[in-house]
Amino acid sequence: MDKPFAITLNIGSSLANHTGSWRNERPVYVNRLPPCNDACPAGEDVQGWLYEGEAGNYEQAWRNLVRDNPLPAIMGRICYHPCQTACNRAELDEAVGINSVERFLGDEAIKQNWQFNVTAAPTGKRILIIGSGPSGLSAAYHLALKGHSVTIRESAAAPGGMMRYGIPAYRLPREILDAEISRIVNMGVVIECNTKVENAEATFGEGFDAVFLAIGAHLGKRAFIPAGDTARILDAVSVLHMTADGQPPMLGRRVVVYGGGNTALDAARTARRLGAYEAIVVYRRTQEKMPAHEVELKEALDEGIVMRWLSTVSRVDEGSVTIEKMALDEKGFPQPTGEFENLDADSVILALGQEVDLSVINGMTEVNVDDGVVEVDGFLMTGRRGLFAGGDAVPGERTATNAIGHGKHAARAINSWLQDQSFVHADRPDLASFDRLNTWYYSDAPKTVRPKLDAARRASNFSEVVQGLDAETAVFEARRCLSCGNCFGCDNCFGVCPDNAVIKIESGKYEINLDYCKGCGICANECPCGAIDMELERS
Amino acid sequence: MSTPLKFYQVGSFAVGNRLLAEGQLSEQSHPDRTNSLTSGHRACQGCGEALGARYALDAAMAATDGKIVAVNATGCLEVFSTPYPETSWRLPWLHSLFGNAAAVATGVAAALRAQGKSDIRVIAQGGDGGTVDIGFGPLSGMFERNDDVLYICYDNEAYMNTGVQRSGATPPAARTNTTHAVGTNPGASFTQGKNLPVIAMAHGIPYVATATVADLHDLEAKVKKAMTYRGARYLHILVPCPLGWGSRSEETIQLARMATECGLFPVFEAEYGEVITTKKIRRQVPVEKYLKPQKRFAHLFGTNGHPELLQAIQAIADKNITKYQLLEADAQEQDTSKESSRG
Numbered sequence: 001m002d003k004p005f006a007i008t009l010n011i012g013s014s015l016a017n018h019t020g021s022w023r024n025e026r027p028v029y030v031n032r033l034p035p036c037n038d039a040c041p042a043g044e045d046v047q048g049w050l051y052e053g054e055a056g057n058y059e060q061a062w063r064n065l066v067r068d069n070p071l072p073a074i075m076g077r078i079c080y081h082p083c084q085t086a087c088n089r090a091e092l093d094e095a096v097g098i099n100s101v102e103r104f105l106g107d108e109a110i111k112q113n114w115q116f117n118v119t120a121a122p123t124g125k126r127i128l129i130i131g132s133g134p135s136g137l138s139a140a141y142h143l144a145l146k147g148h149s150v151t152i153r154e155s156a157a158a159p160g161g162m163m164r165y166g167i168p169a170y171r172l173p174r175e176i177l178d179a180e181i182s183r184i185v186n187m188g189v190v191i192e193c194n195t196k197v198e199n200a201e202a203t204f205g206e207g208f209d210a211v212f213l214a215i216g217a218h219l220g221k222r223a224f225i226p227a228g229d230t231a232r233i234l235d236a237v238s239v240l241h242m243t244a245d246g247q248p249p250m251l252g253r254r255v256v257v258y259g260g261g262n263t264a265l266d267a268a269r270t271a272r273r274l275g276a277y278e279a280i281v282v283y284r285r286t287q288e289k290m291p292a293h294e295v296e297l298k299e300a301l302d303e304g305i306v307m308r309w310l311s312t313v314s315r316v317d318e319g320s321v322t323i324e325k326m327a328l329d330e331k332g333f334p335q336p337t338g339e340f341e342n343l344d345a346d347s348v349i350l351a352l353g354q355e356v357d358l359s360v361i362n363g364m365t366e367v368n369v370d371d372g373v374v375e376v377d378g379f380l381m382t383g384r385r386g387l388f389a390g391g392d393a394v395p396g397e398r399t400a401t402n403a404i405g406h407g408k409h410a411a412r413a414i415n416s417w418l419q420d421q422s423f424v425h426a427d428r429p430d431l432a433s434f435d436r437l438n439t440w441y442y443s444d445a446p447k448t449v450r451p452k453l454d455a456a457r458r459a460s461n462f463s464e465v466v467q468g469l470d471a472e473t474a475v476f477e478a479r480r481c482l483s484c485g486n487c488f489g490c491d492n493c494f495g496v497c498p499d500n501a502v503i504k505i506e507s508g509k510y511e512i513n514l515d516y517c518k519g520c521g522i523c524a525n526e527c528p529c530g531a532i533d534m535e536l537e538r539s
Numbered sequence: 540m541s542t543p544l545k546f547y548q549v550g551s552f553a554v555g556n557r558l559l560a561e562g563q564l565s566e567q568s569h570p571d572r573t574n575s576l577t578s579g580h581r582a583c584q585g586c587g588e589a590l591g592a593r594y595a596l597d598a599a600m601a602a603t604d605g606k607i608v609a610v611n612a613t614g615c616l617e618v619f620s621t622p623y624p625e626t627s628w629r630l631p632w633l634h635s636l637f638g639n640a641a642a643v644a645t646g647v648a649a650a651l652r653a654q655g656k657s658d659i660r661v662i663a664q665g666g667d668g669g670t671v672d673i674g675f676g677p678l679s680g681m682f683e684r685n686d687d688v689l690y691i692c693y694d695n696e697a698y699m700n701t702g703v704q705r706s707g708a709t710p711p712a713a714r715t716n717t718t719h720a721v722g723t724n725p726g727a728s729f730t731q732g733k734n735l736p737v738i739a740m741a742h743g744i745p746y747v748a749t750a751t752v753a754d755l756h757d758l759e760a761k762v763k764k765a766m767t768y769r770g771a772r773y774l775h776i777l778v779p780c781p782l783g784w785g786s787r788s789e790e791t792i793q794l795a796r797m798a799t800e801c802g803l804f805p806v807f808e809a810e811y812g813e814v815i816t817t818k819k820i821r822r823q824v825p826v827e828k829y830l831k832p833q834k835r836f837a838h839l840f841g842t843n844g845h846p847e848l849l850q851a852i853q854a855i856a857d858k859n860i861t862k863y864q865l866l867e868a869d870a871q872e873q874d875t876s877k878e879s880s881r882g
Contacts, residue, residue, distance in 0.1 A: 009624035014579030016625060022584065055558055440796065440822075441552045479558075488557065491568035495554030495755060496792055498590040500578045504570040508557040516578035520585035520781075521789030528553060534789075 019499060023519035025534040027493070027512050032432035032485025032530065036083035036098060041402040042069040042138075043409075046083050046098055047486055053101055053478035054488075058471075059114060061478075062105045066116065069404050070141040070184060071134065073110055073176045076103020077466070078167055079401045080293050088434045088484050092442060096480045097469075104474040110179045116187050120147030125418050128153065128208040130197045130360065133161020134400040135391030136214035137184055138407025139414075144187040146415050151208075152189060155196035157245070161216050162392070163400060165241040166263065168270050169462040200360050200387060210414045213361070213374065213382070213389035214407070217354040217398065223258075225348075228317040236267040236351035243270055252346020254278045256321050258313045259351030260290040265300045267349045272303060273462055280306045280343060282313055284326050284334045299465060310334060311341075313348065321345040356393045371395075379413035379423050380406060388414055432485025436530030441490065442482060487531040493523035554755055566597045566759055573600040573629065575609075580627040581619040585788025587778030587795065588616055588693045591752045592664065595691055595776065598762035600630065603660050608651075610644040612665025612674055613637035615700040616693060640665050642677035645686040652687075660766060661687065667694040667708035671733040675707075682742035685770040689762075692735060692773070695780035703783040707733035710803070711855070712848045713835045715783070720838035729851060739773040740812045748808035751777040753796035757818060761808060777804050785834020797829035802856035805863040817863045826853045 036046035045064060052061035065072050076099055087095035125148045129136045132154040140150045158164055160177050185191060197203060203211055220235030227233060234249060236259065242249050248270075255271040257264050260283035268279040281300075283290060286309050290297065301307070308323065312334075315322040321343045326334035361367045361374070366383035368375040374382055374389045381388050390406030392398045416423035469477060489508025501517035502510055524532040555568025566572055575596035582589040599607050608631045611617045617634050620627040635643045644663035651659050663681075665674060670692040681688055697715050698704040705715040705727055712726040720726050739747045745768040750758040758776065765772045779786060779794040786794055798804040799818065803826060806818035827849065830836040839845050839852075860866055 012625045013577065014581075014620070014625045014627035015577060017579035017581070019579055019581070443552070489555075490553035490557075491555030491565075492553050495565070495567040496590065498582060498586045498593075498791075499580070500574050500576075500593070504568075506570075513578070518584040520791070521787075522585055522590075522791055525789040526792055 018515045019518050020501070020513075020515045023514075023517055024537050025519040025521060026514065026517060026537055027519070027521070027523050027532050028535050029487060029510070029512075030485070030531055030533050031429060031487075032436070033429045034432050034484040034486065035086035035088055036096075036484075038428075038431060039082040039086035040068075040405075041082065041397070041399065042075070042404040044068045044083075047481060047483055049105070050096070050098070050101065050478045050481040051483065051486075051488060053105065053475065054481065056471075056475050058105060058108050058474075059112070062109045062114060065102065065105060068408060070116070070138060071106075071180050071404060072102050073106025074134075074163060074172060074180055075401060075404070076100065076106045076468075077172050077176070077464075078163070080295070080399060082401075088432070088437060089480060089482050091434050092439055092482075096482075097477045100469050101474050101477050104469045104471075106180070107176075107468055108471075110176070115183060116141070116145070118145060118147070118187050120145060122149065123147045123418070125149065125209045126151070126207060127210050127212065127414060128203050128206075129212045129214055130200065130203075131155075131161055131214035131216055131391070132159035132181075132191055132193075133214055133216045133391060133403060134163060135216075135403035135407040135410070136161065136212065137181065138404040139212050139214065139390065139411045140189045140407075141184050141187065142408050142411030143414060144184070144189050146411070148415070148418075150189045152191045153195045153197050154191060154193045157194055159191050159193060161214075162218070165218070165244045166237065166266070167400075168240065168243065168266050168273075170269070170273065170465050171266075173464050197360055199362070201364050201384070204386065209418055210386045210388065212407075212410050212414065213387060213393060214391045214403075215357065215360060215393050216403075217356045217392035219355040219357050220350060221352040221355055223350065223352055225313055225350075226315045230318040231316040232318075232347040233316055234347060234349050236263045236349050237354055239267055239349055240270060243274065248274050250347075251276055251349075254343075254345050255280070255347055255349060256313070256343060256345040257281045257349045257351055259283065259353070260285065260292060261351060261353065262292045262296055263354070264349075264351035265292050265296050265305070267351050268305045269300055269303060271349065272305065276346075278306070278344075279304075280308055280345070282308045282311045282321075282323055284310065284312045286310060286328065289332070308343075312336070314340065316345075316348050319344060319346065321348055354392070354398075379417070380410040381413065381417070386417070429485075432530055434484075437482060437484065438526060438528050438530075441492065441526075441528035483529045483531075485530055488529060490528060492526050492528060493532060496522050496526045498522065552754075552756075565755055566601045567594060567755055573597045573605070575600055575628065575630050576620060577627050577629055579625070581622065582615070583780075583782050583788070585781045585791045586615075586619075587752050587780060587791045588666070588695055589619070590791070591693050591758075591776045591778040592616055592691075594752065594755060594758050595664075595762050595774065596630065596662070598759040599660070599662055599689070599766060602763040602766040603658070605630075606659045607631070608633065608647055608659060608661050610635070610640050610647060610661065610663045612640035612663070612669030613700075614666035614669050614698075615695075616664065616666060618700055637669055638673040639677050640669060640674055641681040641688070641690060644688040644690070645677075645681050645684070648687045660689070662689045662691060664691040664693065666699070667692060667696060667735075668698040668706045670694075671707040671735045675733070679738075679742070682739060682744050682771045682773070685744060687769050687771070689765050689772045689774065692775045693778045694775055695778050695783060697780075697783050699780050699783040708735070710852075712839060712845070712852060714838065715835070724848075725838045725845065726835070726848075736773065736775045736807075736809075739775075740809045740814075742771070743812040744771040744773065745769075746772040746808070746810055747775075748773075749775045749777070749804070749806050751795040751799055751804065751806060752779070753792050753799065754806070754818070757806065764808075783835070785837070786832055790832055794829065794832065797824060800824050801826045801829045802860040802865055803829060803852070805859045805865060807863055814863065817865060819867045820860070820865045823866065826856050 034047040049064040081099040084095040129152045220237040255276040310326040311323045325339040391403035413423045576593045648661045711729040714720040718727040748761040
């Protein structure tokens with residue numbers, strides 16, 4: 001015995017005492033689906049690319065973004081950002097300006113000339129895409145990434161579809177459109193312009209293994225309106241198309257636009273830029289019922305566009321339009337009141353919606369058409385084996401973002417189909433809802449609002465209306481992301497454990513030491529973003 | 540009092556952040572932190588005291604390059620960390636009696652001085668029982684002589700180790716095993732109790748501060764600041780106790796946060812008897828939000844509840860808010876509009 005007086009045992013560490021045996025619940029790190037990702041029609045991993053953006057790794061952020069959407073500079077301008085509507089931060093202060101960060105990344109990619117890398121070996125499969133709009137381009141990109149050989153045929157003189165011929169340049173500058181399309185062309189995608197496909201069935205005879213119909217909806221809907229012989233009536237799609245082609249129509253000084261969608265507002269704002277000093281939008285229902293997006297209405301009103309709610313155009317004559325006032329019935333439908341009014345108007349633009357030009361599938365009996373659009377199955381395949389369809393030509397919301405989602409979805413379905421496999425959708429994780437957040441840890445910060453050009457200046461030309469973020473404000477905005485449902489490396493779990501049972505492997509990576517974890521649940525309770533679940537132990 | 544960089548994502552409130560540079564990290568976010576109190580200790584699930592002790596001692600170790608001797612009073616902290624022959628302490632640690640931690644620490648400091656070892660610093664620590672009741676005499680003496688010791692009290696508001704008996708730090712109306720929830724004034728009586736931070740300030744010692752386990756950055760900053768003084772210093776840390784308070788183990792930090800956000804536990808620091816800073820309330824809550832999750836206050840709520848006692852407790856919180864100026868004029872406006880469901 002060489003121990004001191006009254007000491008009989010060697011000194012030991014409490015590490016010998018594995019308190020993990022007390023536990024009846026264990027913490028588990030989870031990845032939940034953030035509401036932004038959930039809401040994105042293009043299926044972007046928004047939280048995932050913001051995560052890189054927060055660290056200032058813009059190229060990696062961009063690369064994460066384009067895994068799903070190859071057109072971020074375009075989408076950063078024209079997307080109606082359902083992600084921001086869903087953003088949990090809105091319940092705290094204001095939604096994260098996801099759209100503006102996306103735009104910043106897209107612009108940065110153009111500035112830095114970042115390109116797509118195709119690493120897949122060529123498959124030898126040839127795919128034809130009819131139409132070079134957002135769904136066609138998106139499908140081409142995703143198919144080219146898989147090593148397929150892709151040809152796009154476009155009936156117009158330049159690629160882009162509605163992004164070029166429907167969306168005015170003040171919302172989407174053409175050099176941005178061209179830059180993002182040329183990046184897809186650089187992958188080896190061939191775009192044949194001025195090449196209208198007359199018959200989709202015939203293309204299979206040219207040796208294409210699959211065909212994707214992405215023809216959009218380019219025919220302006222007509223309505224019967226009594227009109228004098230000299231009345232000037234145009235449709236909005238043509239007005240926008242002609243303007244995009246550099247041959248704008250003569251509209252006169254006073255223009256009436258009939259309709260309540262985004263196209264109606266685009267037409268009215270374009271009319272102002274073409275020299276009309278008065279542009280009146282006539283819509284038969286109320287502002288609440290208007291299909292156009294709020295942002296666009298606000299921008300239109302800022303530019304001096306006048307709205308006539310609850311009105312229909314009942315007659316058009318040279319120099320004037322007769323409108324009838326409407327009243328909503330108890331079901332919310334507009335009913336005529338018999339009260340008329342004359343407006344001075346040099347021309348009337350109809351913006352009553354668009355239809356799909358279905359001549360391309362004439363004679364293809366196995367392809368079903370319902371309500372003017374092409375029917376597809378859950379894999380976007382039509383009744384004709386190998387013929388897929390997406391974008392505005394199929395049922396669904398008609399937005400460019402939705403079309404990009406269709407393109408990606410179709411590309412994956414085509415890829416699986418070419419390998420005689422059926423495409424399997426990945427499981428969707430549970431939603432990262434607001435009630436799972438511990439908002440104490442997020443401090444308050446207002447959204448960086450994109451500076452806007454002075455409304456008066458803007459209305460007179462086609463220069464871009466909304467300006468982008470710079471690098472400093474982009475990182476600020478990205479850091480407003482709450483990282484809902486996904487760990488962002490705040491060290492809270494590591495710090496708050498009374499039993500030192502959380503191991504920090506590296507910055508942003510942790511592990512539970514189950515030898516000592518007593519299952520108290522403090523880590524889960526104090527996790528800001530709800531990325532830890534407590535699960536019952538089964539013994 | 541907080542990290543210099545402000546992240547809007549995490550603010551300055553989380554333990555760390557992957558985007559912070561090495562020098563900006565809190566002690567607790569270092570993968571190789573001291574862990575002065577290591578794993579395997581026998582504290583209950585969700586123990587606030589175990590957490591507070593590690594926070595404080597790791598910060599003190601960092602501030603002194605690992606040159607700390609700790610003296611411990613009897614209590615939970617001593618019992619759960621050192622069942623013979625095991626120890627959870629990874630620093631020189633000494634335990635003598637329930638009431639004499641301050642006196643022993645004074646002796647250790649004197650011995651080190653006699654040996655000329657001025658770089659080795661002494662910390663005495665104990666629970667609220669060992670500090671405000673049993674060890675109060677030696678502690679007051681240590682203050683009065685201005686001995687070079689930092690005394691840390693981990694306040695869980697009762698004698699928890701022996702089975703939840705009332706101490707001089709037990710708040711009014713709280714049920715303990717010696718203050719049952721019966722009669723017209725159930726729970727602990729509405730007396731002043733012993734407000735030890737204020738009593739310490741009355742001794743005019745160089746540094747007195749309060750902190751909670753809910754604000755790590757504040758706590759670490761205060762420990763580090765305390766180590767810059769020579770002489771007697773006192774740090775009073777609120778550490779919720781799931782067992783004695785009848786709260787859920789995962790709510791330990793949340794309750795400490797509520798205690799400051801409702802005004803019942805003012806967080807401040809004082810130099811030579813004068814308050815120099817107070818931590819402002821960020822998202823003010825009524826005292827109910829703090830009291831209701833605790834079973835020791837269950838008799839205040841429900842059909843046979845005691846709204847008049849709740850009112851009296853709210854009055855204590857309001858008095859603190861006025862006395863320590865816990866609300867900022869502009870923050871007050873902002874906070875009422877953004878009251879969080881989680882606190």
